[in-house]
Amino acid sequence: MADVDFRFIFGHPPSLRIEFPIRFTHTVKHARNIRAALLCRKQVQAVLDTTETVRDLMTQIRIQHDPPAPLPDAVYHGRKQQTKPLTHHDILSLMAPFTQRGRHADLAASDRAERRLVFHPVAHAPTDELPLHVREVLSLEVPDSGDPWLIRTLSDGSGLLASVAAVGPDVGRLLEQIEAVPIRRQFRIHSGVTVARSYLIERTSGEKAGRNPPLSDFAQPVIVEARARVAGVNLELKSSRYNRHSVELRLTADPGAKLLIPDDLLAVLGWKWRPLREFVDHWRSNLRVRPEEPACTADIEDKLDRTIAHLAQTLDQPPSRFHPRHRRARWRVAFQRAIPLTIGLTLLALTPAIQWIEMKEGSILRLLIFNAPLIVLAGLFTLREMPRIEVPPMPRPLPNTGWLARTDTPHAGQDHESPPVEAAEP
Numbered sequence: 001m002a003d004v005d006f007r008f009i010f011g012h013p014p015s016l017r018i019e020f021p022i023r024f025t026h027t028v029k030h031a032r033n034i035r036a037a038l039l040c041r042k043q044v045q046a047v048l049d050t051t052e053t054v055r056d057l058m059t060q061i062r063i064q065h066d067p068p069a070p071l072p073d074a075v076y077h078g079r080k081q082q083t084k085p086l087t088h089h090d091i092l093s094l095m096a097p098f099t100q101r102g103r104h105a106d107l108a109a110s111d112r113a114e115r116r117l118v119f120h121p122v123a124h125a126p127t128d129e130l131p132l133h134v135r136e137v138l139s140l141e142v143p144d145s146g147d148p149w150l151i152r153t154l155s156d157g158s159g160l161l162a163s164v165a166a167v168g169p170d171v172g173r174l175l176e177q178i179e180a181v182p183i184r185r186q187f188r189i190h191s192g193v194t195v196a197r198s199y200l201i202e203r204t205s206g207e208k209a210g211r212n213p214p215l216s217d218f219a220q221p222v223i224v225e226a227r228a229r230v231a232g233v234n235l236e237l238k239s240s241r242y243n244r245h246s247v248e249l250r251l252t253a254d255p256g257a258k259l260l261i262p263d264d265l266l267a268v269l270g271w272k273w274r275p276l277r278e279f280v281d282h283w284r285s286n287l288r289v290r291p292e293e294p295a296c297t298a299d300i301e302d303k304l305d306r307t308i309a310h311l312a313q314t315l316d317q318p319p320s321r322f323h324p325r326h327r328r329a330r331w332r333v334a335f336q337r338a339i340p341l342t343i344g345l346t347l348l349a350l351t352p353a354i355q356w357i358e359m360k361e362g363s364i365l366r367l368l369i370f371n372a373p374l375i376v377l378a379g380l381f382t383l384r385e386m387p388r389i390e391v392p393p394m395p396r397p398l399p400n401t402g403w404l405a406r407t408d409t410p411h412a413g414q415d416h417e418s419p420p421v422e423a424a425e426p
Contacts, residue, residue, distance in 0.1 A: 046265075084144060086112045094140065094148075097172035101179075103138060115142045115177065124320050130184045132156050132194065138178075140171065147203075150174040154186050154196070160227055162186035162196035168203055181221055197301070198225040200241065220294045226304055231315035231393040232404055237287075237304055245291040245384050247300055249307070251276065251283040258407050259283060260400045262322070267336075268329035269310055272303065275337060286385070319398035330395035337392035344389060347376075 009121075091112075095105060097121065109118040119138040126132055134154050141149040150167045164186060166177045181199060188195050199221035226237040232254065239247040249266065253259045261283065263276045272288040289299045314322060323330065359366040368375070380386065 068250060069120075069163045083113065083115065086115050086117070086142065090142070091117065094142065094171055097175050098138075101175065115144070116140070117142070124183060127184075130131065131186060131189070133189060134182070134187055148174065150178055152178050152181075154183060156187060156194060156196070158194065158229075159189075160194060160196040160229070162198050162227075164199045164201065165220060166201040185221075190305050191312040193228050193308050193312055194306070195226060195228045195308060198224055198269045199297075200224050202241075220297065222293060223297045223300050226300075228308055228383035230308060230311040232257070233311065233315060235308065235311065235393050237300070239300060244293070244296045245289065247287045247289055249285045249287055251285075252281065253404055256407055260319070260403055260405050262398060263328075264330055264333045264395070265314070265322075266307060266310070267333040268326040269306060271336065273307075274335065288385075315403055319400050319403060323395065323397040334392040334395055337388070337390060341391065347372075 002295065017407050091105065094117070098104070103119045103122075106118050106120045110116060111118075117140040119140075122138075124134040124136060126276070134156055137153045137155075139151050139153070141151070147169050148171055149165055149167050149168050150171060151163055153161060153163045155161050162420075164181050165177060166172050166174045168177075178201075181201075186197055186199070188197075201221050202219050222239075222241070225315040226235075228235045234252045234254070236249075236250040236252070237247055238250070251259060251265075261276070262402070263283075264283050265276055266273045267275045274286040274288070276283040276285045287300075287303055289303065290296045354369060356364075357369075359369070
């Protein structure tokens with residue numbers, strides 16, 4: 001049976017191809033009206049009516065979509081952006097603070113067209129405080145309009161990256177801000193787990209006003225991201241610069257593996273840890289933190305260390321130990337998740353009691369009761385986090401024997417459960 005295609009061509013070149021495994025070809029070059037489309041439909045239906053095994057045929061249909069190539073980066077809304085490359089004079093005017101500290105530009109790794117300078121990497125030997133080999137790369141991005149960005153990226157050789165970025169008009173002061181952040185703060189080992197934390201140094205009000213405050217008055221680094229690998233599970237933390245009261249936690253497995261974890265794996269740590277939600281390729285949770293800086297960053301760092309210590313201890317043991325160790329905490333999480341539903345059911349149960357309450361005409365109580373739905377609705381919009389109305393599952397012992405399961409088995413197309421595997425070594 002030959003693969004001969006049936007094509008609808010809406011314009012030139014064709015962007016949509018529908019292939020049937022039958023000997024039939026029809027092309028419509030300008031299907032701009034309903035009449036042409038109906039004609040195509042009738043001809044396709046005539047062919048399908050003559051096919052004995054229509055069901056088998058439909059299972060072999062393959063639709064291939066070939067969209068047009070996206071516009072290049074240099075084109076924006078049909079207009080070509082004119083980016084002025086960095087000249088040698090521009091580079092020399094920026095290099096003075098760096099050469100004074102022994103840093104030299106790596107012109108081979110730099111991109112003058114993108115106005116990006118990269119400096120030669122620096123290798124840091126292990127120390128007592130940080131027993132890791134760390135590689136440092138410094139880059140300077142100079143946009144056409146706006147202040148330059150100085151970024152320091154650290155890597156430990158295992159794939160973890162940690163960065164600290166600063167923005168401001170004076171590159172010398174940016175370098176001072178970057179160097180004021182110790183490397184052991186970006187890379188650290190907690191509970192035997194290597195943690196990579198990234199920060200952002202924003203401008204102070206004095207710098208925004210054009211003044212040059214001393215180094216001690218610089219804004220403190222604000223944590224924006226953190227990554228770690230705990231017993232084969234990848235932990236990622238992301239903090240928004242504009243929504244500082246809550247951060248996002250993600251747990252993922254390596255390609256070819258699937259996490260077999262309960263949704264209260266992190267919530268047993270306390271009320272600030274929200275239950276995990278399973279998505280297509282990861283588990284996600286929210287972590288409540290203090291909203292104001294610098295207490296926010298310190299709170300995130302403390303809760304991140306507690307999360308990593310909990311994961312390292314939990315994933316190092318079989319899943320059967322999780323329920324006995326956290327039985328009371330799991331019941332507390334179930335009660336916490338049932339609070340929105342309990343409040344809603346309580347309000348519904350108390351509604352019939354209104355008829356036995358004596359209320360005078362125009363009283364405040366009467367006004368509040370009859371406007372209670374609007375008051376509750378307005379109160380929901382003032383919450384920082386929308387409550388989730390659900391029936392929480394009862395805490396039970398975990399049935400699986402491992403925290404990870406393989407999904408890249410030879411018979412992945414068949415319906416069967418992948419065999420569990422024990423937690424991998426980091």
